Amino acid sequence: MNTAEIAQLLRLEVALDLRQRAAWGGMLLYVVSAVYVCFLAVKGGLGTATWNALYWIILLFAAFNALSRSFQREEGGRQLYLYTLADPRSVVLARTLYNGITMMVLSLLSLMFYALFLGSEVLSEADLPQFLLAVVLGGIGFATVLTLISAIAARSGNGLGLMAILGFPLVLPMLLAVMRASKLALDGVAWSVTSTYFGGLLLLDVITVTLAWVLFPYLWRD
Amino acid sequence: MKHWWWKFLAIALLLVASIAALWVPLSPALVHVSPGRIAPGEVVIHVTGYNTRFSPDMRVFLENDGQQVCASQVEVIDARHARIVMNVPKGLRASMTDLSVQGLRYPGAFYNDDLGDGIESAPCGNVNKVDMASLAFTFPNRSILYESIRNLHFHVPMWFTMIALMGISVWHSIRGLGGNSLERDRKAVSAVHVGLLFCGLGLATGAFWARATWGAFWTNDVKLNGAAVTALIYLAYLVLRGSIPDAHKRARLSAIYNVFAFMLLVLFLFVVPRLNAIDSLHPGNGGNSGFNDLDLDNRLRLIFYPAVAGWVLLGTWMYDLRQRSARLRELIEQ
Numbered sequence: 001m002n003t004a005e006i007a008q009l010l011r012l013e014v015a016l017d018l019r020q021r022a023a024w025g026g027m028l029l030y031v032v033s034a035v036y037v038c039f040l041a042v043k044g045g046l047g048t049a050t051w052n053a054l055y056w057i058i059l060l061f062a063a064f065n066a067l068s069r070s071f072q073r074e075e076g077g078r079q080l081y082l083y084t085l086a087d088p089r090s091v092v093l094a095r096t097l098y099n100g101i102t103m104m105v106l107s108l109l110s111l112m113f114y115a116l117f118l119g120s121e122v123l124s125e126a127d128l129p130q131f132l133l134a135v136v137l138g139g140i141g142f143a144t145v146l147t148l149i150s151a152i153a154a155r156s157g158n159g160l161g162l163m164a165i166l167g168f169p170l171v172l173p174m175l176l177a178v179m180r181a182s183k184l185a186l187d188g189v190a191w192s193v194t195s196t197y198f199g200g201l202l203l204l205d206v207i208t209v210t211l212a213w214v215l216f217p218y219l220w221r222d
Numbered sequence: 223m224k225h226w227w228w229k230f231l232a233i234a235l236l237l238v239a240s241i242a243a244l245w246v247p248l249s250p251a252l253v254h255v256s257p258g259r260i261a262p263g264e265v266v267i268h269v270t271g272y273n274t275r276f277s278p279d280m281r282v283f284l285e286n287d288g289q290q291v292c293a294s295q296v297e298v299i300d301a302r303h304a305r306i307v308m309n310v311p312k313g314l315r316a317s318m319t320d321l322s323v324q325g326l327r328y329p330g331a332f333y334n335d336d337l338g339d340g341i342e343s344a345p346c347g348n349v350n351k352v353d354m355a356s357l358a359f360t361f362p363n364r365s366i367l368y369e370s371i372r373n374l375h376f377h378v379p380m381w382f383t384m385i386a387l388m389g390i391s392v393w394h395s396i397r398g399l400g401g402n403s404l405e406r407d408r409k410a411v412s413a414v415h416v417g418l419l420f421c422g423l424g425l426a427t428g429a430f431w432a433r434a435t436w437g438a439f440w441t442n443d444v445k446l447n448g449a450a451v452t453a454l455i456y457l458a459y460l461v462l463r464g465s466i467p468d469a470h471k472r473a474r475l476s477a478i479y480n481v482f483a484f485m486l487l488v489l490f491l492f493v494v495p496r497l498n499a500i501d502s503l504h505p506g507n508g509g510n511s512g513f514n515d516l517d518l519d520n521r522l523r524l525i526f527y528p529a530v531a532g533w534v535l536l537g538t539w540m541y542d543l544r545q546r547s548a549r550l551r552e553l554i555e556q
Contacts, residue, residue: 145486152479156466165461169454170483173490176447204489211485215478218399 005086009094016073027066027102031110034058039117051122052183055114056138059107060175063142066106067099068163070147071154083220092147092216096209099143107139108132122186130185130194137201138178144205145170148212151219174204229539235532242525243375248368249360250274252328255321260310260332264294267306269323272363276304280324283346284308284332287316292346313338361521370434375525377431379533380424381449386534387417387541388456392484395477407473408552410480411463412545414456420537421453445504448491455483 017023038054046054082091115123123131146167153162181197254270269276282293282304295307304323314334321331361371391413398406428449429439440446462479466472 148478148482152462152475155471156462156475158465162462162465165458166479169451169458170486172451172454173447173486176444200493203493207489208486211482215399215482218474219478 002090005090006094006097009086009090010098013094013098023069027062027106028109030065031058031062031106032113034061035110035113035117042118045119045121048122048186049183051118052179052186054118055111056175056179056182058114059110059135059139060142060171062106062110063103063139063146063171064164064167066102067143067146067150068153068160069150070095070099071151088217088220089213091220092151092212093209096144096147096212099147100140103139103143104136107135111135125188126186127188130191131182133198134178134182134185134194137198137205138174138182141174141178141201141205141208142171144208144212145174148208148215148219151216155219174201177201177204228535232532232535232539235528236536239375239525239529239532243372243529246521246525247358247360248273248363248371250324250326251363251365252321252323252326252331253365253368255328255331258331258333260308260319260334262310262312262336265308265310267308267321269304269306269321269328271302271304271323271326272368273360274324274326275301276324281346282306282321282323284310284319285322286314286319286334287340289315289341289343290346291341291343310334311341312336313341315340359521366435370431371522373427373431374522375529377424377427378526379530380420380427382530383533383537384417384420384424384452387413387420387537388452388484388487390538390541391417392480395480395484398473398477399481404469404473405549407469407477408548409545410477411460412548413541414459414480416537416541416544418453418456418460419540420533421449421456425449425453443504451490452487455487459483 035058038058042050042054146163149167149170150163153160153166156162177197178201181194181201184194184197250271250273252269252274253272254268256268257265276298278296278298280296280298282296284291291308291310293306294309297305297307299305306323314337317333317335317337318330319332319334321328364371391410394406394410394413397403398410428446432441432446433439459476459479463472463476466475
């Protein structure tokens with residue numbers, strides 16, 4: 001494992017995704033459709049709690065949709081080829097990093113659409129930097145947990161169906177913590193209260209990445 | 223005898239703990255006092271006790287800010303009901319008044335708004351304070367919990383046992399990570415099967431306890447969410463196994479998921495509740511005490527620890543049988 005290799009792999013990810021614009025287009029369209037369905041279903045203004053809950057539910061499903069394809073690419077020969085070229089630990093770190101960035105962008109974009117359709121009055125009383133931090137940390141948290149899960153699901157041979165079953169219980173506690181943090185941020189609670197949550201979320205992220213780093217090599221070889 | 227002495231120990235512990243958990247009576251307590259409000263003058267009070275033995279010569283008094291008012295007349299209806307006549311003087315200092323009957327205290331029994339600078343108070347009688355009932359071995363009698371406190375010896379050991387079994391499972395998964403050992407895999411999945419059984423029992427005993435004390439079978443609570451997540455994780459583990467036909471691949475992938483999920487689960491069960499625990503109802507969370515502060519809690523512990531040991535041993539025994547029968551099934555199939 002070295003940083004040059006990780007950077008190289010990261011560049012490969014970006015290049016591949018730029019080549020397949022449809023992938024990003026699909027993710028965005030999924031979020032926009034979900035937001036629009038919510039807009040149609042919810043008539044009238046939403047309270048802070050409901051606004052927050054609905055946003056995180058949309059983001060949760062967007063994360064499953066976006067990250068489930070993260071290891072679908074490597075089928076058979078390509079996986080073997082990558083295996084001979086790169087250290088598996090570099091692969092998992094690069095992919096977690098890339099997924100983290102993806103989720104960060106995706107969660108901010110979906111927030112934009114969400115505020116556009118479902119109203120941003122809720123945000124007027126919020127501590128905005130705190131809320132954005134919660135959104136970003138939540139997105140990255142989903143990415144760290146779901147990267148290894150998507151690898152397991154992909155290796156098992158029936159990726160998409162299994163992904164939700166395997167990933168949901170592991171993401172749920174993180175979802176609860178991040179929902180609460182963002183609710184507090186929306187209520188404009190002081191940093192001294194919310195910092196515990198942010199610290200806890202960061203700790204969870206670090207431990208999850210470490211676990212993925214330890215376990216991935218066993219998954220990678222056949 | 224050398225190898226299976228612990229199975230006898232498990233049976234003995236379980237028998238003793240379970241019988242004791244159901245047999246031991248609750249300590250006497252006052253459960254209902256009416257009216258809830260007193261004013262200076264003659265007041266008639268009806269007291270209902272639980273497991274009490276009221277007697278006409280029992281000592282009854284009000285206690286207000288350290289000052290005592292003795293009962294002027296005590297009429298015992300039966301062992302659990304009494305009618306008490308009090309002559310409440312003017313000038314009680316505090317608004318809340320405790321009632322003491324036969325050494326049993328009902329704190330904050332009465333509210334009185336006619337306050338003054340205190341009364342002339344003398345201790346009421348000198349009846350020996352130790353009641354016969356309090357010498358017997360009893361469980362604490364707590365309002366809301368009442369008889370359901372016995373469930374402590376069933377509900378909590380289920381979760382201890384489940385964690386122990388999942389620990390056995392993850393231990394075999396970690397050891398099996400290096401080579402695709404089918405033996406390790408068999409042991410890991412057998413432990414999960416038995417662990418899920420205990421998870422189900424823990425959920426069931428917990429649901430009935432919650433219904434009795436909180437009024438609902440399921441509430442939104444960090445502890446309960448942790449339990450739900452645990453059940454979902456291990457059901458997902460079984461689904462993952464079911465979806466992979468190749469035995470070696472199944473062993474490897476499920477071991478990785480098991481290790482990953484268990485480590486995160488430990489974090490979720492023991493770290494996240496610290497974050498979200500502010501509004502938990504569950505004992506041991508969110509400022510609620512566990513059962514440590516219960517008066518003479520050593521009486522509970524004396525039964526609780528053997529119960530935990532017995533259930534954990536029973537779970538381990540079941541796991542052993544399960545993995546051996548799985549091995550036999552494999553041998554027959556070959």
